[in-house]
Amino acid sequence: MADLSIAIDDPAARTARRRYAINRTIIYGLLLLFSAVYLLPLAVVVMNSFRPLPEIAQHGLINFPRTIQFSAWIDAWSTYCINGTCEGMKRNFFNSLYMTIPATIISTFLGALNGYILSKWRFPGSEFLFTCMLLGVFIPGQIALLPWAYLLGQLGLQNSVQGLVLVHVIQGLSFTTLFCRNFYVSIPDDLIKAARIDGAGFWRIFRKIVLPISPPILIVTVIWQFTGIWNEFLFGVVLTSGREQPITAALVALAASETNVRNYDVMSAGVLIGALPPLLIY
Amino acid sequence: MEQVGVQPSGSLREWLGRNLPILILIPSLIGSLTYVFVFTGWTMYISLSDSSLLPSYGWVGFENYASLWSSRRWNIAYSNLFFYSTFYVLGAMGIGLILAILIDQRVRAESGWRTIFLYPLAVSFVVTGTVWSWLYSPAAGIEFLVKSLGFENFEFALTASRDYAIYAIMITGIWQSSGFAMALFLAGLRSVDQDLVRAAQIDGASTFRTYRKVLLPSIRPIFLAVAVIMLQFAIKTFDLVVALTGGGPGIATTFPAIYVYDLMFQRGQIAQGAGAAIMMLVALAVVLVPYAFYMAWRRRREAGHG
Amino acid sequence: MTLEADDGEFIALVGPSGCGKSTLLNMIAGLETVTSGEIYIGDRLVNSVPPKDRDIAMVFQSYALYPTMSVRENITFGMESRGVPKAEQNAAVDRVAAFLQIEPLLKRKPGQLSGGQRQRVAMGRALVRDPKLFLFDEPLSNLDAKLRVDMRTEIKKLHAKVGKTTVYVTHDQVEAMTLASRIAVMYRGELQQFDRPHNVYSRPANLFVAGFMGSPSMNFLPGKTEPSGIRLESGDLLATPVPSGASENVILGLRPEHIHRADAETLARRPNSARVTAAVEVVEPTGAETIVVMRLGQQEIVGRFAPDMAPSVDETVELALDMDHACLFDPTTERLL
Numbered sequence: 001m002a003d004l005s006i007a008i009d010d011p012a013a014r015t016a017r018r019r020y021a022i023n024r025t026i027i028y029g030l031l032l033l034f035s036a037v038y039l040l041p042l043a044v045v046v047m048n049s050f051r052p053l054p055e056i057a058q059h060g061l062i063n064f065p066r067t068i069q070f071s072a073w074i075d076a077w078s079t080y081c082i083n084g085t086c087e088g089m090k091r092n093f094f095n096s097l098y099m100t101i102p103a104t105i106i107s108t109f110l111g112a113l114n115g116y117i118l119s120k121w122r123f124p125g126s127e128f129l130f131t132c133m134l135l136g137v138f139i140p141g142q143i144a145l146l147p148w149a150y151l152l153g154q155l156g157l158q159n160s161v162q163g164l165v166l167v168h169v170i171q172g173l174s175f176t177t178l179f180c181r182n183f184y185v186s187i188p189d190d191l192i193k194a195a196r197i198d199g200a201g202f203w204r205i206f207r208k209i210v211l212p213i214s215p216p217i218l219i220v221t222v223i224w225q226f227t228g229i230w231n232e233f234l235f236g237v238v239l240t241s242g243r244e245q246p247i248t249a250a251l252v253a254l255a256a257s258e259t260n261v262r263n264y265d266v267m268s269a270g271v272l273i274g275a276l277p278p279l280l281i282y
Numbered sequence: 283m284e285q286v287g288v289q290p291s292g293s294l295r296e297w298l299g300r301n302l303p304i305l306i307l308i309p310s311l312i313g314s315l316t317y318v319f320v321f322t323g324w325t326m327y328i329s330l331s332d333s334s335l336l337p338s339y340g341w342v343g344f345e346n347y348a349s350l351w352s353s354r355r356w357n358i359a360y361s362n363l364f365f366y367s368t369f370y371v372l373g374a375m376g377i378g379l380i381l382a383i384l385i386d387q388r389v390r391a392e393s394g395w396r397t398i399f400l401y402p403l404a405v406s407f408v409v410t411g412t413v414w415s416w417l418y419s420p421a422a423g424i425e426f427l428v429k430s431l432g433f434e435n436f437e438f439a440l441t442a443s444r445d446y447a448i449y450a451i452m453i454t455g456i457w458q459s460s461g462f463a464m465a466l467f468l469a470g471l472r473s474v475d476q477d478l479v480r481a482a483q484i485d486g487a488s489t490f491r492t493y494r495k496v497l498l499p500s501i502r503p504i505f506l507a508v509a510v511i512m513l514q515f516a517i518k519t520f521d522l523v524v525a526l527t528g529g530g531p532g533i534a535t536t537f538p539a540i541y542v543y544d545l546m547f548q549r550g551q552i553a554q555g556a557g558a559a560i561m562m563l564v565a566l567a568v569v570l571v572p573y574a575f576y577m578a579w580r581r582r583r584e585a586g587h588g
Numbered sequence: 589m590t591l592e593a594d595d596g597e598f599i600a601l602v603g604p605s606g607c608g609k610s611t612l613l614n615m616i617a618g619l620e621t622v623t624s625g626e627i628y629i630g631d632r633l634v635n636s637v638p639p640k641d642r643d644i645a646m647v648f649q650s651y652a653l654y655p656t657m658s659v660r661e662n663i664t665f666g667m668e669s670r671g672v673p674k675a676e677q678n679a680a681v682d683r684v685a686a687f688l689q690i691e692p693l694l695k696r697k698p699g700q701l702s703g704g705q706r707q708r709v710a711m712g713r714a715l716v717r718d719p720k721l722f723l724f725d726e727p728l729s730n731l732d733a734k735l736r737v738d739m740r741t742e743i744k745k746l747h748a749k750v751g752k753t754t755v756y757v758t759h760d761q762v763e764a765m766t767l768a769s770r771i772a773v774m775y776r777g778e779l780q781q782f783d784r785p786h787n788v789y790s791r792p793a794n795l796f797v798a799g800f801m802g803s804p805s806m807n808f809l810p811g812k813t814e815p816s817g818i819r820l821e822s823g824d825l826l827a828t829p830v831p832s833g834a835s836e837n838v839i840l841g842l843r844p845e846h847i848h849r850a851d852a853e854t855l856a857r858r859p860n861s862a863r864v865t866a867a868v869e870v871v872e873p874t875g876a877e878t879i880v881v882m883r884l885g886q887q888e889i890v891g892r893f894a895p896d897m898a899p900s901v902d903e904t905v906e907l908a909l910d911m912d913h914a915c916l917f918d919p920t921t922e923r924l925l
Contacts, residue, residue: 023387027384027387027389028389030380030384031384031385031389031395034377034381034384034399035395035398035399037457038398038399038401038402038457038461039398040417041410041413041414041417041457042401044413044416044417045413056422057422059430060422060423060426060427060430061416061417061419061422061423061426061427062417062423062424062426062427063427110309110310113306113310114307114310117303117304117306117307118307121303123303123304129307129311132314132315132318132319133310133311133314133315133318135318136314136317136318138514138566138570139317139318139321139322139563139566140517140518140539140559140562140563140566141518142520142539142542142543142558142559142562143321143322143325143559143560143562143563144317144321144325145542145543145546145547145559146324146325146328146337146546146552146555146556147320147321147324147325148321150337169313170313170314170316170317171317173310173313173314174314174318177310177314188650188652190648190649190650190651190652190725191650191652191654193614193617193619193639193646193648193652194646194648194652194654194713195654195665196619196638196639196640197617197619197639197640197644197645197646197666198640198665198666198669198713199640199666199669199670200640200665200666200669201299202302202303204669208654208657208665209654209656212656212657213655213656227403227404230406231405231406231407231408231409232406233406233407233408233520233521233524234520234521234539234543238543238546238547248406248408248409248521251408251409251412251525252408252412252524252525255412255415255525256528264416264422267412271409271412271413274406274408274409275404275405275406275409278404278405278406279401279404279405281404282400282401282404
């Protein structure tokens, strides 16, 4: 196909070649078109975070930068006022980080352990218990709002990042257990049997045999948990307020506090700050 | 368990060894099962109580559900949900399928294309909603752009209109989730036995016919799974609407999830809010329970054949 | 069911899939709990002894080599679990590696090995334990046909050298015949016969064993007893002494290799042969021998001939059925008479 000099003078072959070329053009054309739509919002935020506000007002949001400024990033990070406090999004960013990292690690580790038990150390009733845990995947967060608010209050964790960590660990367990169990089911049972005959116990098998084969599923689980927890909004906005809020809740507050003049430049930078960690981990 | 006390200490160790897996599982089980059963039960109880700003346990039966279903706002919310879910699921699956088929044509830089269509998944609904709300803004977004290109009469003010704001949510929702559908479809297409494709080619089927008659029918279960997952997303839709329209203009784009949040934490009617949350659970059950039964039935049938 | 293996014996558990042979092996290994009955290894009742303390080693069908460890680590994993000193571990690995000729593989990962090499490593892992009892769970069924025959010989040599008691599970009756000192045939969770290979083959205890052992399998010809012999459905009367317990109906079992052409030499050599006439339907040369499917009345019978003695299709042949090797079964109890 690449070398047209071997063109054989066969009309059927020639039409086939032409058809192929047309097909390819259509395929890549469509892909380019879709990509443009998918990338447009990203391009808009990235560019606007570097454009001065008057320029945005004059030429609209969807346009290329004529001059470049970095002040919006600094404002958004450390000085911009949200809900009356003027220290930018830095605090909320770190709230999100302190919430997401422990919650991801704990829920993934427990999920791996649960998955290992539920696939390789089954006991009577374990399948039933697994099914019950699975229901947690489907339950809408709204159901748990009041109970969490009450429970965190009782535990003295209301309006705290630690409280959110607890919420996300418990809610994430269903997912992480499901992921890991389904992966571990595909590990041959013979491997575990061989290790038991070799004298290895529960922990040794987990540490020496199961964990070393686990990186693929652990990576998937960590990505899933990290993006899910980082991007979560409902619990953040309900269970915390003001300075304790994670970045998603702060972003909404930022957008809502703008009534008249829209500071698109600062908000673009803010949005990017909020979107960056999951994009990076992706 | 009651034997422990009777037996010598050596066998206590043995008992511990034998039951170690269960013991390790217990904390997770307590957490998960509390979340699944206790929380649901409690919310259900609240929905049948006379709670207002704070939980209280006076029994009022289905009163809250009655006032819920007579609320105009709730009716708008759930009819929005029906309308939105239908087009959101169809749209995301349609575009997802087109993308999957395009990428399946042995294109160059496949993983590059895939990343482009998948990255919205990594971004929160809050971010997506905020950015798209700018694009929909008549003063600076798409309308401004097209007008500045010379089409002075162009109007694209979806979010400002009571009738069209829901389409803005739909478009954004589809933009965010079609990549997910694409990934699942693509995985499905790749898992089809390549001999089937070769057989179809030798039978002289065109690419189009190969997909329509051979490939797509053999990934039918994936269509169903994607639809169920998407429906689940639709029912839980919350952040996107908050960031995009805030439920407005007025109450035009209220969704059940927003209604729950509003009643519980803005208006102090937690009993009715709990009722609305339970209705969301019912909606999910309506989607998931038949699917679970269908899957169980299919598995049994397959086992019967095998 | 009672099975007892003498010291150094090679027991093959054979049967179709789902007959309970793997469950039995898992119970011996301690991987499945025994609900009733007793298992002894040596003089020790091991019902509640965990697998690691049973002094056994096991080779699995999938080899079950730990994929993230090197061959050396795979072999030493068990010793490490038991806290054997490093120097001793190394000595043991070297000894086993030399024995199985896998020294060049020690640094590799299982994923880099061929099927036969993995098989050797799996055996090395078992050998290094120097256990009382070896357990093999269909160890050859993942290998291709040629390698399987080679490895079968290897296992036989290995057993001769090591001389440890071995329980070997397989669904392949040829493996069982070639390897075992005694064969236990299982079917539907029950022991059908437990005997030396020759006896299992030539005097199968019942119809199931008779049909399962041997390929092509034994011919079963229904007939009625008469004072002078057995009358087949085809009308042929086969002269043979009828055992005293026989009822009116019997099933005559005859292996394909005991069907010969009725030439003078055969008849002279095997005076207890019964003569019948059959029509040849299919001829399947396999090289060393030729399998011939024939029709005797309504009944299909299979014979095994030397290539130069094989008839051709559509020919009508005179056959001599060697009644010295015939087995008679009771059709209701299915047992050997």
